[in-house]
Amino acid sequence: MPTASPSETVGRYDKQPTVPLPADARVLTGADGWAAAAEVATARAAGRAPLLAVDAYPGADLPLIKDAIAAALPDWTVVDVEDAAALPIEVINDRIADNLTDDRVFGVLSHANVTAFYDTERLDKLAVEADGDDRPLVLVGWGADLVARRTGAPYALVLADMARWEIQLRQRDGATNWRAQNPAEDRLRKYKRGFFVEWRAADRHKRTMFDRVDFVLDANAIGAAHADPRPAGMVTGDAFRAAVAGAAQRPFRVVPFFDPGVWGGQWMKEKLDLDPSQPNYAWCFDCVPEENSLLLEDADGAVVEIPSLDLVFTQPKALLGERTYARFGAEFPIRFDFLDTMGGGNLSLQVHPLTDYIQQTFGMHYTQDESYYLLDAGDDAVVYLGVKDGVDRDAMLEDLRAAETGERPFEAEKYVNAFPAKKHDHFLIPAGTIHSSGANSMVLEISATPFIFTFKLWDWGRVGLDGIPRPVHLDHGERNLVWERDTAWTESNLVDQGELIARIGDTVEERTGLHELEFIEVRRHWFSDEVLHDTEGTVNVLNLVEGDEVEVASPTGAFAPYTVHYAETFIVPAAVGPYLIRRSARSRSDRFGTVKASVRGTRTGEA
The missing domain is CATH 2.60.120.10 (Jelly Rolls)
Structure with a gap:
């Protein structure tokens, strides 16, 4: 169905969408964040030497994190648990060899936990030493929480989190896999080690911390590869949990990322207002929560970047x-x-x-x-x-x-x-x-x-x-x-499988796929003013494929209207239920089109 040209949308595609933090939450930066974490650890110590654990996702720049802690907390002793208790890389390589295989791209998914990368006796010894230390102490590194829990002492917990896309960019610039001496290795092999082994174990580990974490640190901004420069922010665990819980109740977008390729084209550069000096853009991952980020924004406009997987893990x-x-x-x-x-x-x-x-x-x-x-x-x-x-x-x-x-x-x-x-x-x-x-x-x-x-x-x-x-x-x-x-x-x-579902006035609903062998259902809607949708108990993923700008609104006012521009992908969580997509007050288009994907057999009332 022909519709108005979206040419007027150039430059309006939002490349940095955000999710709001609670109104009273603020992003803490620099020494202020570390001072707040130290204050919690001290209050919790109850007469003991305070203990702070900073558990860092593999890929985080640990030396820079340790330097920042040492500068902000000069009276605290900083202990690197990775240096103290990690297994030699040769032992790790042997343990994960079957998962990595000899293939350049494909491995076998690992079910290992973080403990598979550590010497258990050295973890226990480190915990005994930490428990007996009478100085304020910071345990730092992937698995720091393992040691802190072993002490039996009260402590404050910071999660230094990382998005996979930032890790990949760093690896392309020469960063290694976790404790591996492979700076010059083929980037596909680095990615394979992360995808099949390291990130799986790291995700299992951090899922044990979400309910307990006192602060979340944006490790993407510490030693960032290509991200826009910003101070490394930190938010309280309560603010983090409230932000992701809120995101699961209203429409949102993840942060898209773009990459060139040998077959890449020029459309996105023009339509999405990307860097014109780049030779091409081949990919945009506009909704790949395994790799995309969420930007948590406070009332002053400061942001903390977290993996969008954190929302999936905490609010499934x-x-x-x-x-x-x-x-x-x-x-x-x-x-x-x-x-x-x-x-x-x-x-x-x-x-x-x-x-x-x-x-x-x-x-x-x-x-x-x-x-x-x-x-x-x-x-x-x-x-x-x-x-x-x-x-x-x-x-x-x-x-x-x-x-x-x-x-x-x-x-x-x-x-x-x-x-x-x-x-x-x-x-x-x-x-x-x-x-x-x-x-x-x-x-x-x-x-x-x-x-x-x-x-x-x-x-x-x-x-x-x-x-x-x-x-x-x-x-x-x-x-x-x-x-x-x-x-x-x-x-x-597989070709031209469109099916008219309903036509009410100038509003048209069509089924465009997918094949019966696939679990995804796709519906397309054409409209001039508004269309009523319902998640029917399952997540909806949509893209505005025609028209300049629309709003996603709640018929009951359950969330504030959410603006979506041409070509933007957005997620409507299952918990939203009924929602409207309507033209915005600023729109100049005559006609709009959306495509909506959901999982078959999971809608309310479906057999």
Whole structure:
């Protein structure tokens, strides 16, 4: 359905959305934060020497944190628990070798806890020493809480938290994995070690602290790689808990991040007001809570950055809904991101693993089903999807292997369907389906969250931005390609599957997907003034795909109206229930469109 051009929205896309802290909460910076933490520890000591534990997420700049503590609390002794009790890196490497595998990209999900990285006897010895020390003491490092709890003494607890995107940026600049001597290692291998091992153990550990933490420190701002310079802020545990609880009761956005790529385009630079000096932007992770952040903002405009996963971990039922939480646990199952090839190149030809394969091979409990929603498209845009009728499987695999070795290019059009793609088309891509977005497309990718499990089959002969050939996984891909998804099946099941649900005046509701094999339901709404929605007990993820600006409002006034601009992805927690999306007072558009994703079978009243 044609609508007004969003050209007037240039520059209005909010790249730093915030979540409010309680009205009386303030971000403490510098020595003020450490003084407040020391005051709590001293009050709690009740005549003993005060004890402060600063538990730092792996990836935090521990030397800078220790320097800040020493400068702010010169009379306190600072003990690095990592130096004192961590296992030698060679022992750790042996313990996690099976999880890391020899593959450059894929490992096996670890179920280790933080204690797997420490010498238990040395932890116990350190606790005895800390308990017997008559000086004010600060225990610092990942696992500091382990030692403090072992003392049996009262203490104050600070969580120095980190978002995964900031960790990745630091690793690209030469930072190592936790205590690993790998500054020059391939960044994909660094990421693999974090994704499959370190971050899993670290998340399990910090989930034990959320109810007890006295302060949360923004470790993203200490030694930041590319974040906007800001003082390292700290908020009380009560303010942190109130902010995330409040976020689970109203619409919000996570902080998007953008990254260039070999196939990257120019659309986001113009439409989303990004740095024009960059050669391209390939990705925008606009709703990937495993990696995105939340900015907690006080009444004075000061912010503290926390991982958006903290909200998922602490408020899973309110955020996800009881049925979705029962199905996925404290994990956000829906991902929205942008793939920009406008003026760029084709994505890699790829396939995602089938559910049984990802469970048996990588330890993930669900797979990366997805879809491409065309936010914009050039006249020549295509989506590669499904094998052509009558394809010779052995011949195709032989040609793919020849292309991988550089013997000859792979003739994708010989084997794979290329469907013309236009703005607002929606292509469905259940796992096991060969696919790729062609050049001159702006894709809103709506998918399940396991987002690194892409088996590249052909990458058009390119190398990565680092000059290294991007990894191709033909062996994995061959085991997961569903060859029966040929032209006829793809046309009948994955292309042009829109279905009219309701039309009331000029308001239209359509079902655009996904395929019955996928767990995500997507509805599109066209409207001029307002549309009434209801979460029906499960989290909703939406994007304003047409129109300049709308408000999300509560029919009962349960939350303040929330402004959303063109192309912004926003989350409506399950706890919200009924909500309105309506034109804002400043809007100049005639027509609006949203796409909304939710988890099938989890809405109230659904069987």
